[in-house]
Amino acid sequence: MKPAAFTYHRARDVDGALDLLAELGDDAKIIAGGQSLVPMMNFRLARPAHLVDVTALPGLSTISTDEEGLHIGPLTTHRAVETAPDSVLGADHAVLREAMGWVGHLPIRTLGTVGGSLAHGDATAEWCLLAVLLDARVVVRGPGGAQRTIEAADLFLGFYMTTLAPEEIIVDVVFPKPAPHCALTEFAERAGDFAAVAAAVDLDPDADGTVRGGRVVLGGVAPAPVRVPEAEAVLQAGGTAGPELFAACAEAAEAAIDPPSDADGSSDYRRVLARTLIVRACEEAVAR
Amino acid sequence: MTDRLLITLTVNGEEHELLTPARRTLVDALRHDLRLTGTHVGCEHGVCGACTVLVDGSPARACLMFAVQAEGREIRTVESLAGPDGLGDLQRKFSEHHALQCGFCTPGFLMLAEGFLADNPEPTREEIREAASSNLCRCTGYQTIVDAIGACADERRQACGAVCGRSADNPADERSRA
Numbered sequence: 197m198k199p200a201a202f203t204y205h206r207a208r209d210v211d212g213a214l215d216l217l218a219e220l221g222d223d224a225k226i227i228a229g230g231q232s233l234v235p236m237m238n239f240r241l242a243r244p245a246h247l248v249d250v251t252a253l254p255g256l257s258t259i260s261t262d263e264e265g266l267h268i269g270p271l272t273t274h275r276a277v278e279t280a281p282d283s284v285l286g287a288d289h290a291v292l293r294e295a296m297g298w299v300g301h302l303p304i305r306t307l308g309t310v311g312g313s314l315a316h317g318d319a320t321a322e323w324c325l326l327a328v329l330l331d332a333r334v335v336v337r338g339p340g341g342a343q344r345t346i347e348a349a350d351l352f353l354g355f356y357m358t359t360l361a362p363e364e365i366i367v368d369v370v371f372p373k374p375a376p377h378c379a380l381t382e383f384a385e386r387a388g389d390f391a392a393v394a395a396a397v398d399l400d401p402d403a404d405g406t407v408r409g410g411r412v413v414l415g416g417v418a419p420a421p422v423r424v425p426e427a428e429a430v431l432q433a434g435g436t437a438g439p440e441l442f443a444a445c446a447e448a449a450e451a452a453i454d455p456p457s458d459a460d461g462s463s464d465y466r467r468v469l470a471r472t473l474i475v476r477a478c479e480e481a482v483a484r
Numbered sequence: 485m486t487d488r489l490l491i492t493l494t495v496n497g498e499e500h501e502l503l504t505p506a507r508r509t510l511v512d513a514l515r516h517d518l519r520l521t522g523t524h525v526g527c528e529h530g531v532c533g534a535c536t537v538l539v540d541g542s543p544a545r546a547c548l549m550f551a552v553q554a555e556g557r558e559i560r561t562v563e564s565l566a567g568p569d570g571l572g573d574l575q576r577k578f579s580e581h582h583a584l585q586c587g588f589c590t591p592g593f594l595m596l597a598e599g600f601l602a603d604n605p606e607p608t609r610e611e612i613r614e615a616a617s618s619n620l621c622r623c624t625g626y627q628t629i630v631d632a633i634g635a636c637a638d639e640r641r642q643a644c645g646a647v648c649g650r651s652a653d654n655p656a657d658e659r660s661r662a
Contacts, residue, residue, distance in 0.1 A: 198509075201507050203487055206552075230548055238509075238528045239529060302600065302615055303618055306599075307539070307549065
């Protein structure tokens with residue numbers, strides 16, 4: 197279908213965008229790449245009266261590193277991360293580049309943005325999983341230009357709900373720690389579809405191949421991306437990186453989660469998928 | 485709503501001024517306002533890829549972008565592929581390899597392939613399959629589309645010979661030489 201009518205506003209800078217958002221209130225929606233918002237508008241699932249286009253905001257699409265960590269500007273496209281060389285992304289964040297292959301298809305990745313994906317808050321979105329996995333910090337500005345930082349753990353409330361206020365805008369996404377042994381994998385019926393289940397792991401292995409801890413994040417098993425403490429406890433207890441440890445970790449997750457049933461799969465199916473994907477992600481992560 | 489915006493779109497190297505509603509998607513502006521009907525409209529939610537065009541050289545869904553957002557960007561549509569001598573090389577390869585039957589999806593596949601090959605002039609078959617999975621075709625079964633894209637890459641590579649070799653730093657240059 198065609199989207200409902202709206203009034204278009206093009207912001208020139210962050211302050212201008214904030215003024216517009218404050219003035220227009222709840223009737224306004226920010227549009228960046230539009231790869232999630234425009235389908236929803238075309239289906240008339242979303243009918244914002246005003247769109248504030250932030251794609252022209254300067255300086256928000258760069259990738260850089262400083263003592264805080266890796267900064268990814270919110271307007272950076274998935275494709276820009278996918279094609280970023282090690283010299284820009286850092287060897288310890290290769291997981292971000294490799295995860296991009298799972299984001300929709302090439303023509304979606306060329307327009308869709310990192311900040312847009314986080315603000316949209318889909319429970320299977322790769323950036324949402326990666327943010328939770330790697331303790332990303334989302335820097336936002338709100339009314340009057342006030343800046344605050346939201347930890348990824350506090351960002352996602354579930355079902356496309358986040359703790360971002362309607363009048364706030366993401367201005368930076370920081371990945372504070374190196375992630376040398378991470379992997380993200382997922383499964384969908386067709387390549388490029390939304391994942392039925394997505395799994396991301398961050399392992400903490402010794403030089404001799406002993407795992408001393410790690411983090412396990414799942415998407416598609418709850419209204420928001422979730423960590424699985426039961427699976428992380430298995431990694432924390434430690435053991436030799438290999439099939440036995442990975443299977444134990446995956447089985448702990450399978451027992452702990454209570455995923456929904458829908459058109460993409462039953463609850464039982466998703467539990468088995470989660471187990472399989474966690475093992476795969478662990479194998480990939482330790483092979484780095 | 486009567487809200488209309490005066491915008492300038494650069495399409496296939498030509499600037500067009502148009503008065504268009506804000507809610508007009510790029511694909512509808514191309515078809516209805518500019519009468520460039522080569523780009524097709526399929527699902528209107530980004531799944532089928534029939535509306536794929538190049539935005540600043542990269543394939544993008546013209547149904548998932550508002551025309552007003554395309555201001556200041558270079559748009560290329562399927563109409564740009566043919567030259568004065570007839571079909572372009574990519575189009576000829578699609579024809580030779582029977583990469584179309586009904587043809588509805590073809591403009592989208594052509595622009596997807598055009599953008600993909602500019603970025604990756606020497607793709608493996610697996611990479612072509614991955615890229616082609618972006619769009620839907622209900623006729624061909626895809627094999628012939630993958631064949632055609634691969635054949636076009638081969639031909640362009642041979643045409644530019646050893647000059648651009650394996651390390652084509654600037655795929656655009658390579659293409660113009662091909």
